[in-house]
Amino acid sequence: MELPFAESFKIKMVAPIKKSTREQRKQWLKKANYNLFNLKSDEVFIDLLTDSGTGAMSEQQWAALMLGDESYAGASSYYNLKNAIKNILGFEYFLPTHQGRAAENVLFSVLVEQGDIVPGNSHFDTTKGHIEFRKAKAIDCTIDEAFITDKEYPFKGNVDLKKLEKVFAENDSEKIKFIIVTVTNNTSGGQPVSMQNLREVSEFAKKKGVMLILDSARFAENAYFIKMREKTYENKSIKEIVAEMYSYADAMTMSSKKDAIVNMGGFIAMRSKDLFDKASVFNIMFEGYLTYGGMSGRDMNALAQGLDEGTEFETLETRIKQVEYLGNQLIEWGIPIQRPVGGHAVFIDADKILSNIPKEEFRAQTLAIELYLEAGIRGVEIGAILADRDPITRENRFNGLEFVRLAIPRRTYTNNHMNVVAVAIKNVFDRKHEITRGVEIIKEAPIMRHFTVELKKL
Numbered sequence: 001m002e003l004p005f006a007e008s009f010k011i012k013m014v015a016p017i018k019k020s021t022r023e024q025r026k027q028w029l030k031k032a033n034y035n036l037f038n039l040k041s042d043e044v045f046i047d048l049l050t051d052s053g054t055g056a057m058s059e060q061q062w063a064a065l066m067l068g069d070e071s072y073a074g075a076s077s078y079y080n081l082k083n084a085i086k087n088i089l090g091f092e093y094f095l096p097t098h099q100g101r102a103a104e105n106v107l108f109s110v111l112v113e114q115g116d117i118v119p120g121n122s123h124f125d126t127t128k129g130h131i132e133f134r135k136a137k138a139i140d141c142t143i144d145e146a147f148i149t150d151k152e153y154p155f156k157g158n159v160d161l162k163k164l165e166k167v168f169a170e171n172d173s174e175k176i177k178f179i180i181v182t183v184t185n186n187t188s189g190g191q192p193v194s195m196q197n198l199r200e201v202s203e204f205a206k207k208k209g210v211m212l213i214l215d216s217a218r219f220a221e222n223a224y225f226i227k228m229r230e231k232t233y234e235n236k237s238i239k240e241i242v243a244e245m246y247s248y249a250d251a252m253t254m255s256s257k258k259d260a261i262v263n264m265g266g267f268i269a270m271r272s273k274d275l276f277d278k279a280s281v282f283n284i285m286f287e288g289y290l291t292y293g294g295m296s297g298r299d300m301n302a303l304a305q306g307l308d309e310g311t312e313f314e315t316l317e318t319r320i321k322q323v324e325y326l327g328n329q330l331i332e333w334g335i336p337i338q339r340p341v342g343g344h345a346v347f348i349d350a351d352k353i354l355s356n357i358p359k360e361e362f363r364a365q366t367l368a369i370e371l372y373l374e375a376g377i378r379g380v381e382i383g384a385i386l387a388d389r390d391p392i393t394r395e396n397r398f399n400g401l402e403f404v405r406l407a408i409p410r411r412t413y414t415n416n417h418m419n420v421v422a423v424a425i426k427n428v429f430d431r432k433h434e435i436t437r438g439v440e441i442i443k444e445a446p447i448m449r450h451f452t453v454e455l456k457k458l
């Protein structure tokens, strides 16, 4: 018999989690204004809100933490991180930042001005936020396949070069300074971008004289999918694939809380000394001095180690197989999800499940609420609330996908937890006809409203 798959780690430290009753959850939800971000973590049994900063560090990372050098300038931890970035990603220059959105803020302080256009593949919410905050415009050039959730396609994160060409044809070229490609494409369902697509976008960018920047939170998962799905890469190591991916980029932004498996941190890295010098000004003002930029020495040490083990095949295989395990169970039960299953999360298609309630009543948020009520599982809405209002017309953007995202933290839960999650979703799915009304917004922030929005159940 073929041996079944098992995780490439054993557990050394555990944290207790608690179950609750449906009645308790009902009260807590009401108190939270039906926004799952407002729940206390104690009120959650299995927390799939995000895989950001919620992973379990390895013993080597904890050991590296103890060796952190907290010198203000020139700490050895800074040089450890600098070497890891140079060796794994190939960039000469880098600036640490406190997390990924700070990396965007620092880089965009140099590269984005009012009226600019930033084409890319389904810009992540904070990326779009930082672009729109500077009164510039993000234009989505993701391939159409990404929006047909039940269509199997290996690289749904890809950029459509025709759409890209159109953006350049229709806009003043002075207004476009770079193309940003997110690997993996989080918003479209943790879907990868192929090496071929990266190569083509890079050639296109060179031809147009603009930079190619990779938004890199899940770059290692992207490399895993290239290895598994793209011909000619099956025998290459993850580190070789990563090196090639970045050979096409001029710069990167990174949220280290994802594939680098630390709880906090980020950076930008680039080839150009000029870009580094310009970005340094903002970094020093808002993040910290050049050799720590918002991070403790110990955190930079753990991050350097995390970049190394996060780009090992076994780490990625263990992680992505767990996400697949949950996804495949749902597929087997006929529950509509984005296919194929993404790298870091399962994306449930709420439009298909709650089609009997109006879009204007936020189907994905409604489904996320029901799942929490069912079993204390916290997912997150990736739908119209997150899509926010159009910056000019201030209309809600109801034209996108309506997902409940179940993000799986790295090395944190077992497959028994995944079994509970699957059954809870099935139970909600089976009683979908009883769910006839959604929610209404009663209070919202002018930008990135999903974090703090207050809702009323209809």
Ligand SMILES: *Cc1c(COP(=O)(O)O)cnc(C)c1O
Pocket: 052, 099, 100, 101, 102, 124, 126, 127, 182, 186, 215, 216, 217, 218, 254, 255, 256, 257, 258, 265, 266
């Ligand atoms: C998480 C993430 C960010 C923002 O990073 P934070 O560390 O949360 O600030 C940016 N881009 C992508 C693709 C991400 O997944």
